[in-house]
Amino acid sequence: MAAVDSVPTVAPPVEAVAARHYANIVLPGDFPDPTIAKIGDTYWASATSAEWGPVFPLFKSDNLVDWELVSHVFPGQLPEWCDANFWAPEIFYEGGKTFVYYTARQKNGPLCVAVASADQPEGPYTDHGPLVGQRLGSIDGFPVRDEHGDLYLVWKEDGNSKSKPTPIWAQRINEKRLALVGKKVELFRNTEKWEGCLVEGSAIVRHQGYFYMFYAGNGCCGKCCNYATGVARAQSLLGPWEKCPQNPILDKNKTWKCPGHGTVAEYEGRWFLLHHAYYTDSHEFVGRQGILSEFTWNAEGWPEFEGKSPQAAPLRNLNVLDVTDHFTSRQLAATWQWPVGEQPVVGVSDGQLLLTANAAGLGAMVAQRTFAATYKAVACLDVASLEPGTLAGLGAIGDHANTLVLMAGDQSLQLWHVKGGVRQCLTKVDLPANDCPKLWLRLEVWGGQRYRFSYSFEGVLWQAMPTESFAINGTYLPPWDRGIRVALLAKGPASSTVAFNQFSLRNKR
Numbered sequence: 001m002a003a004v005d006s007v008p009t010v011a012p013p014v015e016a017v018a019a020r021h022y023a024n025i026v027l028p029g030d031f032p033d034p035t036i037a038k039i040g041d042t043y044w045a046s047a048t049s050a051e052w053g054p055v056f057p058l059f060k061s062d063n064l065v066d067w068e069l070v071s072h073v074f075p076g077q078l079p080e081w082c083d084a085n086f087w088a089p090e091i092f093y094e095g096g097k098t099f100v101y102y103t104a105r106q107k108n109g110p111l112c113v114a115v116a117s118a119d120q121p122e123g124p125y126t127d128h129g130p131l132v133g134q135r136l137g138s139i140d141g142f143p144v145r146d147e148h149g150d151l152y153l154v155w156k157e158d159g160n161s162k163s164k165p166t167p168i169w170a171q172r173i174n175e176k177r178l179a180l181v182g183k184k185v186e187l188f189r190n191t192e193k194w195e196g197c198l199v200e201g202s203a204i205v206r207h208q209g210y211f212y213m214f215y216a217g218n219g220c221c222g223k224c225c226n227y228a229t230g231v232a233r234a235q236s237l238l239g240p241w242e243k244c245p246q247n248p249i250l251d252k253n254k255t256w257k258c259p260g261h262g263t264v265a266e267y268e269g270r271w272f273l274l275h276h277a278y279y280t281d282s283h284e285f286v287g288r289q290g291i292l293s294e295f296t297w298n299a300e301g302w303p304e305f306e307g308k309s310p311q312a313a314p315l316r317n318l319n320v321l322d323v324t325d326h327f328t329s330r331q332l333a334a335t336w337q338w339p340v341g342e343q344p345v346v347g348v349s350d351g352q353l354l355l356t357a358n359a360a361g362l363g364a365m366v367a368q369r370t371f372a373a374t375y376k377a378v379a380c381l382d383v384a385s386l387e388p389g390t391l392a393g394l395g396a397i398g399d400h401a402n403t404l405v406l407m408a409g410d411q412s413l414q415l416w417h418v419k420g421g422v423r424q425c426l427t428k429v430d431l432p433a434n435d436c437p438k439l440w441l442r443l444e445v446w447g448g449q450r451y452r453f454s455y456s457f458e459g460v461l462w463q464a465m466p467t468e469s470f471a472i473n474g475t476y477l478p479p480w481d482r483g484i485r486v487a488l489l490a491k492g493p494a495s496s497t498v499a500f501n502q503f504s505l506r507n508k509r
Contacts, residue, residue: 027290111137201261216260227258285448287483363491390492
């Protein structure tokens with residue numbers, strides 16, 4: 001898909017779609033812990049949102065390769081009981097209703113597994129609150145019926161957060177599918193060397209008389225991750241469980257690093273795991289991307305991945321992931337994000353994005369995922385309409401405490417360096433008064449580590465912001481569990497509105 005007049009709401013197609021090649025990166029960008037479920041003839045997928053809203057994207061596909069972003073589980077207001085760590089959704093369809101079991105952090109409390117439901121898979125969803133929240137935290141809920149037809153929730157106790165073991169538990173869910181009943185039973189815990197300090201991310205499928213649990217072990221995220229995927233099986237859901245002697249059955253290779261936390265899907269008699277992994281050329285700067293890996297069943301009845309590693313091919317032409325938004329639609333494109341719990345007041349009108357300012361922190365923001373470690377982003381700002389005391393700009397966002405931002409306002413340009421919550425103005429440039437109605441801002445990034453900001457009065461001739469070196473070191477930007485976003489920002493009183501005329505993101509090798 002070439003860049004068009006607005007941000008695409010469809011996941012761009014993989015280049016080998018004509019051949020329908022089933023070893024693909026299918027959710028490019030930061031989409032960890034992907035889930036997949038077949039509802040009727042359609043496959044539905046979602047993934048971790050972490051600290052970015054709207055929460056839990058909902059994609060649909062008829063072939064596992066081409067995915068359309070349809071909606072979100074929580075498109076606006078968050079459930080009242082929680083405020084952070086929106087992880088690991090699992091889609092479950094039964095009785096004509098769709099349920100999403102998900103992880104979130106209770107306000108001033110532990111990580112919990114909760115559930116929301118809808119009459120249609122695209123929503124709208126009603127939240128029903130947490131099912132379980134142990135003292136050490138409960139995450140990665142997976143619903144499954146046992147050999148007797150009883151519904152269970154399988155989840156991980158988050159012991160590794162306190163240097164303790166990580167049991168995988170199972171407990172009955174009532175027939176309304178909204179509450180746990182009875183006693184929990186431990187299925188197994190981290191006991192093998194490759195599993196390190198944890199096992200997590202359970203996904204269970206039944207095949208030829210066995211329950212097979214695909215699960216992840218070791219460190220999931222960041223520069224030093226060593227995640228891998230194992231499998232265990234049992235004839236009864238409550239065990240005993242036998243771990244595969246060939247574990248881990250899916251591990252890193254030269255292209256993909258730290259593959260894990262996925263869900264199984266069957267398509268035309270072939271078996272796949274939709275899971276995440278870091279692409280080695282972009283790693284933590286883009287985040288964990290959703291890839292599809294095919295497996296077969298061996299003579300001993302265990303699943304096997306070819307070469308014990310992901311076979312997905314990276315895109316040769318990253319231009320299919322380029323983004324252009326001239327804001328000609330009637331509403332904000334669904335691919336825009338914002339910090340979770342901080343949904344901005346935003347409108348789209350007459351070819352402009354209208355972003356209401358916020359005086360706190362970096363201000364109000366809307367952001368796009370990045371898809372490569374080397375890219376260029378450009379925004380056109382209606383600088384003449386900026387009110388005194390209002391700043392607007394373009395930035396690379398790791399999280400609130402770690403950013404690089406170029407802000408315009410009050411006849412000046414300021415380059416902010418924020419690290420560990422400490423903001424420093426690296427350089428400031430005066431702008432001519434009253435004769436530059438529009439201002440173009442440009443961010444260039446090389447390898448996720450070097451950042452350079454420029455500005456232009458006509459979008460053709462660019463002047464670099466003066467810094468001590470050619471580029472700024474941004475290695476510190478990505479959080480442990482997320483990739484970098486590129487954001488448009490508006491900082492000032494809530495009575496101010498900032499107008500952006502255009503945004504583009506161009507990916508490079």
